[in-house]
Amino acid sequence: MEDLSDVIDLGGSGEGSVLSSALLPDYAELHCLSNFSFLRGASHPQELAMTALEHGYTALAITDECSLAGVVRAHVAIEDIEAAADAEAKAAQDAGRPLPKRRTLKLIIGSELHLTDADGAPFCTLIALATNRTGYGNLSELISLARSRSPKGSYRIVPEDFTDPAASSGALDATDLRSDIAHLKHLPDCLLILVPQRAATLAETLDRAHWLASFAAGRAWLALELWQDGSDDERLAATRVISEASGLPLIAASGALMHARSRKPLQDTLTSIRIGRPLAACGYALEANAERHLRTRLRIGALYPKEAIAETLKVASRRTFRLDELKYEYPEELVPRGETPASYLRKLVMAGALKRWPNGLDAHTIATIDKELELVADLEYEKYFLTVHDIVAFARGRHILCQGRGSAANSVICYCLYVTEINPVEMNMLVERFISRARNEPPDIDVDFEHQRREEVIQYIYRKYGRHRASLAASVITYHTRSALKDVGRALGLDASLIERIGKSQQWWDGPSAVAGYLKEAGFKEDSHVTRHLIRLTRELRGFPRYLSQHVGGFVISRERLSRLVPIENAAMKDRCVIQWDKDDIDQLKLLKVDVLALGMLSAIRRALEFVALRRGIPDFGVSHIRREDKAVYEMCCRADTVGVFQIESRAQQGMLPRLRPQTYYDLVIEVAIVRP
Template identity: 35%
Template sequence: MTEYVELHCHSHFSLLDGASSPEALVAQAQELGLSALALTDHDAVYGAIPFVEAAKASGIQPILGAELTLADGAHLTLLVENEIGWANLCTLITRARHHADKGEAALPLEALESHTTGLIALSGCRQGHIPAALLRGDTAAAQTWARHYRDRFGPDNFWIELQHHLRPDDDGLVADLADLAQVFELGIVTTNNVHYAQPDDHRLQDVLTGIRHHATLDEAAGWLRPNAEYHLKSAARMARRFPAWPQALTNTRRIADRCQFELRYGLQDLPAFPTPDGLSALDYLAQLCDAALQNRSGDGDRARQQLDAELRVIAQGHLADYFLIVWDIVRFAREQHILCQGRGSAANSLVAYLLGISPVDPLQHDLVFERFLSSERGLAPDIDVDFDAARREEVIQYIYTRYGHQHAAMACTYVTFRARSALRDVGKTLGLPLDMLGQIATQVDTRDGYADELPDNATGALLSELCQAIDGFPRHLGIHNGAFILTRQPISTRMPVEPATMPDRYVVQWDKDALERAGLVKIDILGLRMLSAIAEARETVGTLTGTTPDLNTLTFDDPAIYAMISGGDTVGVFQVESRAQ
């Protein structure tokens, strides 16, 4: 039997277009006997981590790529062959996102000139330059574009993509594409431009299209795909669709064999922290800790042994720059009189205490360092630092100024469909009255769903089914409230970066969970209103008494405080206000 793998596939991370999760696509690929699968979401690699994890768990070769949107609206499918190709793909996606409004992409064609190495290009769907030209009868333009891409990528790295979805003009288009490939001595490859795992999923894909265009299904008719053929298919079904071009199927396996790139997991190369007198980062870190040891820890021999042990673990993990970067951020805040404090498991670290990141002496409280960082666990450290919420922006701008936008960005978040938002968006697309949807939405219990609130008829059943199917799908991108990613090389060579809604803010295309699963270390710059309240209270006390309290002199053994907590008098006190905290 002819072997075939799908090289053009969109998940729900092609926002408001793909109608299946990466995991669902992988599961269906396994069911169909496909040995490899490519994920080529629109101008994004949001789903790369869950896709790779699901594929490997299922014994399927994951191939990473993207379908890029060019500045003139044309599409181009790119597949990653190796490490250089991944860096180039991330760079191209970044440039495309920076040349368009938020949520859009528009890659200048000239950007391809220096970023094609390690990438395999396919000519794309009907919105590709070549198919689009043939569909409008402009053979000369199609030949010009074929020559352009062949010269740009090289004849072995540019393939003519054949797709057949039973549209009336598909037979002619496929034949014309195959003829053009022969003229320019280019390989042909068949794909199905997959947008959902199974045929029944086409209804959800139609609804997503309507939501994307803010239109009902009737109004969106011109944007909807004409049938349910855009699902994953077996090799046998694809062979029946392309009987005259069997090599187009076997070529998919040839390309898959070339795409051997594997995502690099583990700590990124952090910016090299500037040190005095040519010291290494580790030596400078040790010097800072030694200078603070006598003043901040009274347990001499024990403290010395603990410090040496922690520094050895930090050295093994190549984390000296990380600790220096966090120390520098805290130093800046303190110099600007911005209240800040590290929290979480970093309190278990003597190094964090000596650097002033944490106010807690772990030796005095018998805290275990390995809960924070251990060479055996191999997990990236996670230092959360709270800042006066009213002044956190000053700290964020300091980070951008010190490291530059090419090396500093924030984690994204995926704003997902939930019960009420799904009900409103899906209902609007189905053409249901807005006042009815609003009334139902107010009665929805977001934990238990909404089946009891919907009309007891076919429309209600369809609405319920679609809302349940879309639940949890990413709708658009947001920005994490404080997770920073810093890199020595430009971030866009490791993962794509795109503009956030807030001016002069940028996010990477992975959220906090994906970054952690990839082993990348982040720095959490969090805003805490309680610190703002403390800052205001300190100023008020200073104004009224003439003496501003030194918060650093406060101890942890005030009987009045423990009496207050024991009595439950904690309303408004951060982290102990209720049992939920």
């Protein structure tokens, strides 16, 4: 039977509550894993943040294992809730109603770190929590260091990384992620919590506590995690002995793996998938009960000593850092000595304009250029445009065909910098679709390169900025219905060939409700225990992150060490590394990325241009030499003779072309937009 405190909502504001403050103590959860601790955590960061708010927690620390991949989503969820609360308060004030009590939650950025000794044996488990911007940078850099030592998906961190990091890494190149890390000694500006390992003896845990206290006294604690598994009294007595002997204060924590106890079946399933055994064979690898969830303050107050709960608030009070403090800083070396970013960008744009309009610029074109340069200067995006120009200039210098696309085509600056090839003045395009003061969003320039030579561009970026300053954005690979069905089926011990057959029946457009129909067709009884579990767990697993992959080409480049902004880890592909945030996380924090994309059609176009140049004896024949608005081309389009023509080769496009009969480039723009709005 569930505890009463988990059934009744006791975590709200407490307004009108008859419960005493002794039963509902203020509490901060400092050890909590989201589903970005892959195949361990059973809740989304957003769910954890919302539940902590509902329970009335003072603070919540998201502490995924050697990762900060989930913290942005928790941060955004809290911001959204606070924004909604502000809107509700304003509406109440305007209507003359009493103001509702505002719920707030302090988000603490942290990470769970499993240390190993020189032989690879477990040493201890630490929770590191950032208190300020410097501490956040140190933690991010330590995670990058640990990830850089191991293949994708794993990490290695040793005790020497805290006591003597320079010695643990050895002599390395200045551009290596592991170089120049002496400032990480003792991990300053971070709070450290020792989590006793269940398999460790009392003597081993005491030794680790003395080790931690030797360099982090005053900012280190000993975690007390009580899960009602029959050994709570013994664990409490042992941790008290260790606390008194080492001087580390005792602090309450849950080691939460889920936001609610109802996620226990899914958490068991994740464990089964992680260790590669059916649930029936997992045994003690599964959690003994559902206690590792975000419990109500009533439950926390009943389980933990008051002094251990009070320590959580002391830790939370020392956190002053918020994720929105992160400020992106552009590379400096792109601006020559004696120039400012604005003056140098104007110089490049005007030089390009003279080439684009060799017969002179009219007043309208000059006014358009000035307007865009003023807008870019106001938003301080000059260095972003200089970065894109530098990459494009390298490609063109190597005769690598490239082309900017998307809303960047609306910019005359991009046209003058040879990032795009369409004259936006002639096409009367609106630059506000690309960049605007009102939206206050960073510009997004997608540049396609020949797919056979894009790697040259990528390696140029790594050489110019170093792997400590440039990295690809991540792409979060999530469970879809088919992959979730397969993994849940294996966990439940179902026949592999049967699950494979059902999985193949799934189509990408099928929603979660389609699973029941496919199971019925395969002979599963609708009311059977296995069928119900399979459907429920598949639905819950859909959308869960499986692993971090690399973005198709989104680069983040910084002025200083990128690893102090976001952790970096090795990618599966050789000579590649990725940050732990995806493009949505980057957009939420208003960081800028440069998209270096690959397009096979550009390789085909380059070969076609070379063939024409050879046949006609024009050595420098290029895209700019092709006659514009060629009638013969539009006649082919009207016949839907567009196989192999980028953007208009799909069946939907071929079906629309003969009906709309485009005669100009802008006609094509409208036609493509109708099919792909």
